[in-house]
Amino acid sequence: xxxxxxxxxxxxxxxxxxxxxxxxxxxxxxxxxxxxxxxxxxxxxxxxxxxxxxxxxxxxxxxxxxxxxxxxxxxxxxxxxxxxxxxxxxxxxxxxxxxxxxxxxxxxxxxxxxxxxxxxxxxxxxxxxxxxxxxxxxxxxxxxxxxxxxxxxxxxxxxxxxxxxxxxxxxxxxxxxxxxxxxxxxxxxxxxxxxxxxxxxxxxxxxxxxxxxxxxxxxxxxxxxxxxxxxxxxxxxxxxxxxxxxxxxxxxxx
Amino acid sequence: xxxxxxxxxxxxxxxxxxxxxxxxxxxxxxxxxxxxxxxxxxxxxxxxxxxxxxxxxxxxxxxxxxxxxxxxxxxxxxxxxxxxxxxxxxxxxxxxxxxxxxxxxxxxxxxxxxxxxxxxxxxxxxxxxxxxxxxxxxxxxxxxxxxxxxxxxxxxxxxxxxxxxxxxxxxxxxxxxxxxxxxxxxxxxxxxxxxxxxxxxxxxxxxxxxxxxxxxxxxxx
Numbered sequence: 001x002x003x004x005x006x007x008x009x010x011x012x013x014x015x016x017x018x019x020x021x022x023x024x025x026x027x028x029x030x031x032x033x034x035x036x037x038x039x040x041x042x043x044x045x046x047x048x049x050x051x052x053x054x055x056x057x058x059x060x061x062x063x064x065x066x067x068x069x070x071x072x073x074x075x076x077x078x079x080x081x082x083x084x085x086x087x088x089x090x091x092x093x094x095x096x097x098x099x100x101x102x103x104x105x106x107x108x109x110x111x112x113x114x115x116x117x118x119x120x121x122x123x124x125x126x127x128x129x130x131x132x133x134x135x136x137x138x139x140x141x142x143x144x145x146x147x148x149x150x151x152x153x154x155x156x157x158x159x160x161x162x163x164x165x166x167x168x169x170x171x172x173x174x175x176x177x178x179x180x181x182x183x184x185x186x187x188x189x190x191x192x193x194x195x196x197x198x199x200x201x202x203x204x205x206x207x208x209x210x211x212x213x214x215x216x217x218x219x220x221x222x223x224x225x226x227x228x229x230x231x232x233x234x235x236x237x238x239x240x241x242x243x244x245x246x247x248x249x250x251x252x253x254x
Numbered sequence: 255x256x257x258x259x260x261x262x263x264x265x266x267x268x269x270x271x272x273x274x275x276x277x278x279x280x281x282x283x284x285x286x287x288x289x290x291x292x293x294x295x296x297x298x299x300x301x302x303x304x305x306x307x308x309x310x311x312x313x314x315x316x317x318x319x320x321x322x323x324x325x326x327x328x329x330x331x332x333x334x335x336x337x338x339x340x341x342x343x344x345x346x347x348x349x350x351x352x353x354x355x356x357x358x359x360x361x362x363x364x365x366x367x368x369x370x371x372x373x374x375x376x377x378x379x380x381x382x383x384x385x386x387x388x389x390x391x392x393x394x395x396x397x398x399x400x401x402x403x404x405x406x407x408x409x410x411x412x413x414x415x416x417x418x419x420x421x422x423x424x425x426x427x428x429x430x431x432x433x434x435x436x437x438x439x440x441x442x443x444x445x446x447x448x449x450x451x452x453x454x455x456x457x458x459x460x461x462x463x464x465x466x467x468x469x470x471x472x473x474x475x
Contacts, residue, residue: 089468144422151418155409164472165405169419172401172465176423179454183426186450187433 016095018235025228032225039218046211056125063121065211069219070114074142077107077223081149082174085167095231097163098238100170101153102230106223108146114139134185141180145173159238257342258350265354268327276362279320283363286312287370298375305374306435309384310391310428312370313363317395318420320359322413324351324403325470334407334470344470349463352400360392380435383444387434390448394427394455397462404466408473426454 014020047065054061081103087096118136119129130136149166156162204212269276290308291301301308328334337347364385371381402416409415433447 141422141425148419148422151415152405155406155411155415161408161473161475164475165469168401168465168469168472169405173423175461176426179426180423183429183450187429 016093018094018098021095022232022235025232029225029228029232032221032228036218036221036225039214039221043211043214043218046214051211052207060121060124061208063117065215067114067117067121068212069216070110070117071139072216073219073223074107074111074114074139076220077103077110078142078174078177081107081170085170085174088163088167089171097160098231098234099227100163100166101159102227102234104146104149104153104166106226106230108143108150110223111139111143111146115143132188134188137188138181138184141184142177257340258346261347261350262354265351266357269354269358275323276358279316279359280362280366282319283312283316284366284369286315287373291373302375302377302380305370305376305380306384306432308374309367309370309388310431313360313388313392314395314424314428316363317359317392317399318417320355321399321403321416324355324400325407326403329407335474338471338474344467345463348400348404348467348470352396352459352463355400356393356396360388360396364388364392383435386448387431387451390434390451390455391427391431394451394458395424397455397458398423398427400462400466401469404469404473407470427451430454
């Protein structure tokens with residue numbers, strides 16, 4: 001107990017202290033969940049009842065409103081994880097460890113959803129569940145990378161050591177992702193090119209774009225909610241472990 | 255520099271002294287080429303068409319097999335701890351170990367390629383392209399492998415986890431490696447693929463020692 005010698009915390013240290021995080025994040029989970037639910041209700045209503053059928057794809061175009069947000073999250077979560085990895089390696093921050101671990105499994109889930117909805121959409125429109133096309137293949141490789149990270153987390157007993165090594169692998173992967181993407185595109189391409197974020201404005205009418213954007217925000221808020229809950233769970237799980245260890249030692253001493 | 259050469263020589267001596275390890279590796283590499291025709295049939299035309307992919311898969315699997323000995327022995331006998339007090343940095347030592355590992359695990363495979371070339375009915379141009387593409391691509395394979403081996407060095411079953419981590423990252427090497435041989439994408443595509451392969455190797459070999467040394471340091475904290 002050397003509280004007197006510790007230097008005073010600034011606001012960021014206070015906010016990012018795991019104990020403090022548990023206190024303030026408690027009041028954030030419900031609002032985040034409510035925002036996400038509201039956006040889902042609006043977005044799904046638009047997607048099902050207030051958006052046109054595609055003149056070629058018909059009703060199957062509505063799969064897009066689930067597929068595209070998941071594909072976006074599959075990349076967004078990796079960026080969040082890479083930022084947390086920098087936090088782990090540079091500042092050695094325990095909250096960054098927890099954020100990285102919570103994001104890994106979520107990223108794998110969202111990427112799996114993107115692949116699954118993509119397969120369902122590909123069957124009626126392209127006539128196949130799977131095609132070795134550039135974008136699909138790089139998403140599949142991304143999925144395998146997520147699974148590798150999850151496996152690496154689970155292979156260590158000591159989660160503090162695991163965090164640093166996982167962070168190294170996450171950053172090596174982050175450097176590698178553009179190379180993988182480029183090489184796979186070079187290898188084979190069939191998928192339609194990016195059509196929302198591109199120079200010269202989006203390539204779709206607002207009647208489709210609005211539900212798509214709402215659904216993207218809905219899924220992003222879903223991720224933020226789940227990430228917050230998973231981080232809280234992880235911190236509590238570590239506390240339980242520490243308490244168990246303490247009790248075990250006390251038992252031996254007695 | 256002296257210490258650098260000493261580490262390379264030390265690793266080379268250890269690897270060549272246990273000649274059985276080296277032979278196992280080469281045998282494994284050749285055996286994959288021997289097994290594949292049993293699986294897909296003895297059609298010589300088909301085998302020649304698939305040969306670039308088969309050779310690269312064989313090289314991939316063999317390099318994964320050799321990976322575990324890169325840092326594990328040094329971790330177990332405490333050499334890695336001693337390295338941290340050496341006159342040269344751990345990054346430099348890792349680079350030296352990378353060179354020695356490539357010389358003892360990748361070069362023998364390239365020397366054994368003629369056997370696969372005969373088995374898989376390669377013609378002469380394809381054979382030379384295969385050798386060039388392996389020479390250009392295997393350094394990157396060793397570099398990625400070193401990062402994976404360093405990350406998993408403290409795990410008892412690291413030999414099983416490391417390949418799962420490395421394989422997705424190595425997809426570009428496989429793509430450009432096979433394109434540099436078969437070149438069905440268009441004229442000059444194989445030259446482009448060779449250049450990409452060389453580029454990936456240069457970047458990964460120059461960055462991997464830092465990532466691997468960082469992982470080794472973090473393991474010992």
